Amino acid sequence: MKIIIVGAGQVGGTLAENLVGEKNEITVIDSDYDILRNLQDRLDLQVVSGFGSHPDVLKKAGAEDADMLIAVTNSDETNMMACQVAHTLFKTPTKIARIRSEQYLVYQEQLFKHSDVPVNHLIAPEQLVTRSIKRLIDYPGALQVVEFAEGKVSLVAVKAYYGGLLVGHALSALKEHMPNVETRVAAIYRRGKPIRPLGTTVIEADDEVFFIAATKHIRAVMSELQKLEASYKRIMIAGGGLIGAGLARQLEEKHQVKLIEFNQDRAKYLSSNLKKTIVFCGDASDQELLLEEQVEQIDVFIAVTNDDEANIMSAMLAKRMGAQKAMVLIQRSAYVDLVQGGEIDIAISPQQATISALLTHVRRGDVVNVYSLRRGAAEAIEAIAHGDANTSKVVGKAINDIKLPPGTTIGAIVRKDEVIIAHGDTVIEADDHVVLFLVDKKFISYVEKLFQPSAFFFG
Secondary structure, X not given: OEEEEEOXXXXXXXXHHHHHXXXXXXXXXXXXXXXXXXXXXXXXXXXXEOOOXXXXXXXXXXXXXXOEEXXXXXXXXXXXXXXXXXXXXXXXXXXXXXXXXXXXXXXHHHHOOOOOOOOOEEEOHHHHHHHHHHHHHHOOOEEEEEEEOOOOEEEEEEEOXXXXXXXXXXXXXXXXXXXXXXXXXXXXXXXXXXEOOOOOOEOOOOOEEEEEXXXXXXXXXXXXXXXXXXXXXEEEEEOOOHHXXXXXXXXXXXXXXXXXXXXXXXXXXXXXXXXXXXXXXXOOOOHHXXXXXOHHHOOEEEEOOXXXXXXXXXXHHHXXXXXXXXXXXXXXXXXXXHHEOOOEOEEEOHHHHHHHHHHHHXXXXXXXXXXXXXXXXXXXXXXXXXXXXXXXXXXXXXXXXXXXXXXXXXXXXXXXXXXXXXXXXXXXXXXXXXXEEEOOHHHHHHHHHHOOOOOOOOO
């Protein structure tokens, strides 16, 4: 596939890195030649220096025969204009734009149509991050929660703790402990390295366990791996930008929410527009302010300003002053591994959320959900099985008979409204939604081919 990426920032650069190893022809456009040169030194791709919304620059990048244009600069207007020019002058089939402004998102149904602003798929990073944090609030103790099949199935990452019912026992004991709950462990990471989960695999304390289950059973399975945490009630949010404000709106009905915003005008606006959230104007790393607002009684402190260092420092301070949990938004991917697991319980990367959404639209075959996991090393995908036994490599076959690449697990199947946890003798039927976990995403092209029916395939 020939793909043009407009914008070589963290999202564009990470996306290029994800796609370049998957037999795609990638060209990256940016006005900063130094960033482009660095990308070209590291990756096998083409670069074009210039503004991605300019016709001559797009033409130089090969827009005349490109399959897809992905515009992910920091400017919504540049992203929209790049899609417009690619559509009007070059008839580029698929156009994806990153849009951040609330002003555009409110009117997205009216604006982003083929005849008006021709954007096929719109990616709103702040909305994606807000949704991701909300899921972590809904499932206390989870490190990551991603949903498939319109929320029917979830993949959850948890850390196994001393005292967990399964710690020190084989995975096969899961069925004994929960005879009425179907679940499957998709992967285990021990000291940062993946190990293949078998029935005989013994769970150890500090293992990072990824399991798949019907969403309604998630809490029950989590209780087997760690002491089940009480539901979060008191939330403190540092930062009243798009993410902080959106999160407060989603949480304020069922939680006690306090929000700290440094800008006085923004704080006044939020105070007027949020219904039950208590808004303070101040510095979230001000020890006196945190003390006054009884941070020691807070269940979760969530730092989501635009400043990584401010987020880290305010969260560490809140945790030391007694907050039970600390979640931090971190833009720089290099910081994520450094801070998570110490005083910071969960580091959230907006880049990974954005990349996941973009990959959903890039994957071949009928792939409807993609989640980038483990800082991009692993992936979870939801693919729809099409065809029949004569045209498909998966339809009509038991899972044991499907040639899956190393480290790939089929965790669950959603058949209409039924959730089926996958076993070796489970047979895939046409139109099944199949949820897979890949420990090594380099095998993604192999998995894509499995779900591409062919008129010439005969078993």
